[in-house]
Amino acid sequence: MSVTKKLLEASGGGGEPTYVDDVFSTYLYEGDQTTSSTQIVNGIDLDDKGGLVWIKERSQDRFHFLYDTERGAGKWLNTNNADAEGTLSTEQLQSFNSDGFNLGDFYGVNETGEDFVSWSFAKQEGFFDVVTYTGDGVAGREIAHNLGSTPGMVIVKCINRDMNNRDWMVYHRSLNGGTTPENYFVRLNLTNAESTSTAAWDNTAPTAYAFTLGNSNDTNENGYEYVAYVFAHDVQEFGPDSDESIIKCGLLDASNYTVEEDLGWEPQWILMKSLDSGGDWTIVDNMRGSIDPQPLLYPNKPDAEVLSGAWVEFTPRGFKQNILAGTQQGIYMAIRRPNKPAKEFEPDELFGLTSATSNAPWFKAGFPVDMAWRRRYDITTEAQLSARLIDESYLKMNTTDAATSSANRAFDFSNGWYDFSSDASTTISWMFRRAPGFFDVATYEGNGVTGRQLPHGLGVKPDMIWVKGTSLSTCWSVWHEAYGTSNNMLQLDQNGGLSSYTSYFAENASTPPVVTDGTFSVNANGWINGSGHDYVAMLWASVSGICDIGSYTGTGSDLNVDCGFTNGARFVLIKRTDSNGDWYYWDTLRGIVTGNDPYLLLNSTAAQVTNTDYIDPLSSGFTVTSSAPAALNASGGEYIYMAIA
Numbered sequence: 001m002s003v004t005k006k007l008l009e010a011s012g013g014g015g016e017p018t019y020v021d022d023v024f025s026t027y028l029y030e031g032d033q034t035t036s037s038t039q040i041v042n043g044i045d046l047d048d049k050g051g052l053v054w055i056k057e058r059s060q061d062r063f064h065f066l067y068d069t070e071r072g073a074g075k076w077l078n079t080n081n082a083d084a085e086g087t088l089s090t091e092q093l094q095s096f097n098s099d100g101f102n103l104g105d106f107y108g109v110n111e112t113g114e115d116f117v118s119w120s121f122a123k124q125e126g127f128f129d130v131v132t133y134t135g136d137g138v139a140g141r142e143i144a145h146n147l148g149s150t151p152g153m154v155i156v157k158c159i160n161r162d163m164n165n166r167d168w169m170v171y172h173r174s175l176n177g178g179t180t181p182e183n184y185f186v187r188l189n190l191t192n193a194e195s196t197s198t199a200a201w202d203n204t205a206p207t208a209y210a211f212t213l214g215n216s217n218d219t220n221e222n223g224y225e226y227v228a229y230v231f232a233h234d235v236q237e238f239g240p241d242s243d244e245s246i247i248k249c250g251l252l253d254a255s256n257y258t259v260e261e262d263l264g265w266e267p268q269w270i271l272m273k274s275l276d277s278g279g280d281w282t283i284v285d286n287m288r289g290s291i292d293p294q295p296l297l298y299p300n301k302p303d304a305e306v307l308s309g310a311w312v313e314f315t316p317r318g319f320k321q322n323i324l325a326g327t328q329q330g331i332y333m334a335i336r337r338p339n340k341p342a343k344e345f346e347p348d349e350l351f352g353l354t355s356a357t358s359n360a361p362w363f364k365a366g367f368p369v370d371m372a373w374r375r376r377y378d379i380t381t382e383a384q385l386s387a388r389l390i391d392e393s394y395l396k397m398n399t400t401d402a403a404t405s406s407a408n409r410a411f412d413f414s415n416g417w418y419d420f421s422s423d424a425s426t427t428i429s430w431m432f433r434r435a436p437g438f439f440d441v442a443t444y445e446g447n448g449v450t451g452r453q454l455p456h457g458l459g460v461k462p463d464m465i466w467v468k469g470t471s472l473s474t475c476w477s478v479w480h481e482a483y484g485t486s487n488n489m490l491q492l493d494q495n496g497g498l499s500s501y502t503s504y505f506a507e508n509a510s511t512p513p514v515v516t517d518g519t520f521s522v523n524a525n526g527w528i529n530g531s532g533h534d535y536v537a538m539l540w541a542s543v544s545g546i547c548d549i550g551s552y553t554g555t556g557s558d559l560n561v562d563c564g565f566t567n568g569a570r571f572v573l574i575k576r577t578d579s580n581g582d583w584y585y586w587d588t589l590r591g592i593v594t595g596n597d598p599y600l601l602l603n604s605t606a607a608q609v610t611n612t613d614y615i616d617p618l619s620s621g622f623t624v625t626s627s628a629p630a631a632l633n634a635s636g637g638e639y640i641y642m643a644i645a
Helices: 003-010
Strands: 024-030 038-041 051-057 065-068 093-097 100-103 115-122 128-134 141-144 153-158 169-172 184-187 210-213 225-231 247-253 267-274 282-285 294-296 306-308 312-315 318-321 329-336 351-355 371-376 384-387 393-396 427-432 439-445 452-455 464-469 477-480 488-491 519-522 534-540 547-553 559-562 571-576 584-587 615-618 621-624 638-644
Touching: 024 038, 024 267, 051 093, 051 128, 100 115, 115 282, 128 141, 267 312, 267 318, 282 294, 312 439, 439 452, 547 559, 559 615
Parallel strands: none
Antiparallel strands: 024 115, 038 100, 051 065, 051 115, 093 100, 128 225, 141 210, 153 169, 153 225, 169 184, 247 329, 267 282, 267 329, 294 306, 312 318, 351 427, 371 384, 371 427, 384 393, 439 534, 452 519, 464 477, 464 534, 477 488, 547 638, 559 621, 571 584, 571 638, 615 621
């Protein structure tokens, strides 16, 4: 716990919770030199908090450009060389804003038509700080910082314009295997293995208040100016209850890439480096892609993104990697994926509906999309589901087919998804954002073990789970809370009612599934947990005023379903469970009105039906009408639904 946090608790004070969403952002954008100022809105308050912006062009060999609020906008450093600070005050980063930053027309950060990634770090106790100082050449010099906790990593760079030969010096808590790391360093701009020296950090471990310098010219030459980027480690004071960490700096057993590094949470951004041999520094993030081949960027190189067989697999509790395969040990810094709960968002920030547009991303949501399906509604065709964690592939929702590879299924956008220009205007996408308490996606490799407990990041007990094998032909297995006390299951690709599948979501043949706020159980069946096969799970929960997942008993008459909404439902999905019935869905883009409402079926390729009036709008949810068929409203029939405001 940080020093300030302790003082606040001692005095009975508190404050609003802080989430990783508030202090870190990976934002992707396309360059636009046609304007003198391009605004990047990523939700990070750099004006008030201060911090660091790190920009790299993805599509060409360009330098890494780093800007921070202590040195001021327009002053840059490059991690891929030892050069001093450069300045182009109006052409590069022009300003740090309350919701991001502004760029000028410099090609290195804003070349027209080129793809860029920006990583923004806000200053925040328990996460990150920026410090500038003037060296004095005296060993034992202490440099104060405001982390309020012991740093996990410190990066120092001399910035004087007449010093183009001062390397980026890095302290990490796991250098030398975590034993006396203060006697060691690595260089961010070089591939060298770790080195031992007391001149960098004066053989003194950093504290919650300061880090110590030796008399090295790279960290403390008399009269020269320096900047330090200071990162925390495992400070557990974030999240809704102020008891979660959002950053960890650790040691990797790099020789065994089958072993998961357990962080306790899913990361979104990782920086790593081999310690015992020369090797590149590597950055991966989930916005640019988290599959094989995975797009890699190297802080010590100006290279464009590299697609190679090296990869990092993000898991619900950490990551696996083979980037450092062949070495014995490595270091990493990992940042947690967004942990702001759904209740902090508006409904249209979590679920989006749109028709295909005329430029990428072709389906625009206004938020980073984590799962979506698309289909053309006016012709016979299937709905195709894709997810960020299975990027560049899709699953047909009406079949048992394995995933189909497709480069068009791109999620490397900050405001939508899909990169294919020939979709008709009658093609629609239904888009979901992961947020604790609302929706989550988890991937896993089956192990054939009965009663396996799989982790998820929903943070609450799910109300509905879909599971589909991606590497083999399997049914779409659906668990719903209304029937969670039995071994019954539904299939998304079929119209059948509930069936007893004791070897699917069950704990065992005689025990109902175990579904908690952190895990769900699967059995040994190949459709859901076959050894060596890959699967994707999608999990939803009800959120007051945003999403309602429940059940109702049909009446044969007009039936109002109260979801607790105030402006009706934008999306409704209904399935009969005690008998056969298709998976019907409606949305306000095509029309939920008084009168005929077009519907589609998830389990069918049939074009939408437009001449029926099976549901009507209701301010608190939706109405199932008396004209609805038995598949939707038979007297005494049992149904499940999901509605989104």
